[in-house]
Amino acid sequence: MGEKKTYTRRRALQSIGAVAVAGLAGCSSSGSEGEGPTTQSTDTETQTTTEATTDAQTTTNETTEQTQESTETGPEAADFVENPEEIHPTLVEETSVPSDEVLLGFRLEDSSLPFTTEVYRAADDAEVQATETYDTQDLSEVDLLPDSPQALDTVDTDREDIHYGTTTIGEPLKVTLVARNETDTIDWSAWSRTGYPYDGHNEDDPALEVDCYCGGMNYTAPSGGTWARVIQVTPTERVETGTTIALNWTSSRL
Template identity: 70%
Template sequence: MDGETNRARRRALQTIGSVAVAGLAGCSSPGSSTPTREPTDTPTAASTPTEASTETATHEHTDAAHTPEHTDAGPPDSVEFAQNPEEIHPTLVEETSVPSDEVLLGYRLEDSSLPFTTEVYHAPEDAEVHATKTYDTQDLSQVDLLPESPRALDTVDTDQEDVHYGTTTVGEPLKVTLVARHDGETFDWSAWDRTGYPHDGHDEEDPALEVDCYCGGMIYTAPSGGTWARVIQVTPTERVDPGTTIAVNWTSSRVST
């Protein structure tokens, strides 16, 4: 083999080696320090692959992963929401107590136009935030987005929906699983607005609350005779003083057609 052929072969091998090194440099290992973050409010198309990856079914005979789609539609004009966290806040304060080194978070799901009442349970420690599934059973022992022994949050009654509440510390999330058990025909609905008092964490550059996320404009499905579940969490930031009680309100209804 002459010298010119050898030089051509070496150049080809160098090119292949450079491509391989570049490919390895572009991969993120499980220990990569590059942070990834789920959306804290209305999701974008870029968040869909991440969310879908958290929704793999583990009980194939009872449940199904469901990747919520986004809609530009809104709630029907006939639906009137009680967006009144400031009004229910005094009741929440009066009926509960919060340690001086913790923060009390009240979750209120304003779903009065829906044919079910949203239940709120403590989520498993290893549950992926934004995981969403539907199940063909209402037996909560078959809902793997709940712990083996599901434990509902404590509640405070109001004139409409109950306020489900728990405590956490600054910087630590209160992670819960929302559950809807439905006996009628399968239908779709969405969450719309979120409000809160004295903080709601909405449209702020440095929010007092980080909310991940019963997301506005995402389509959720309530299966006939089954169960829908989604994992969300709220984290008080350092802008919240320990000992504070916060009411957070979500509104939801069927999607207008």
């Protein structure tokens, strides 16, 4: 498998920050309204302070252990593999491509997100890079999809499925990415794109023109709703007909 990356740092920082806030809140107290100050002995104050410090330390240790366990076993512990070269043989074996076309596989590596990104053919009049959110999960209400939404065919893997379609040289394969979010509102970004045998990155004359589930952009999926974005991939004359290409986008929550 390819190089792995683990998404854990943000969750750990959030947990530690929560413990710090809870500790500060526990240090302040006041009597009932109208009551005067209460005098306690130095021994009692020292004992109370020692007990509070011990309790806070215990809570911190327990929370740290829980955070470590969560990041090692929970959805936040996704191992990002970015392995289009390794999944390419599976895509070739499980599909067929006409001799005058090019097959494009879309793998959305979203293991750290609470949804699985779906891939549909875009509406004919949908503008490339158009992005919309909806307060419903009814795809008939998503105007970036055609009236009868048609999902791309998929190849199963032991991780995210590969969605695929075919096109001809110079003709874009335009699709709509769809995220139906069952949880609270979530913000995320797609921060990496790789491909095999082409990825279209940093080339003056690219084999693939990709527009664009873009790294560095922030996306939001509303609670109980739907996020959608239109992208397209166009093989240029540098690609031979009959070629199968695997593309991988990696994303994670902000």
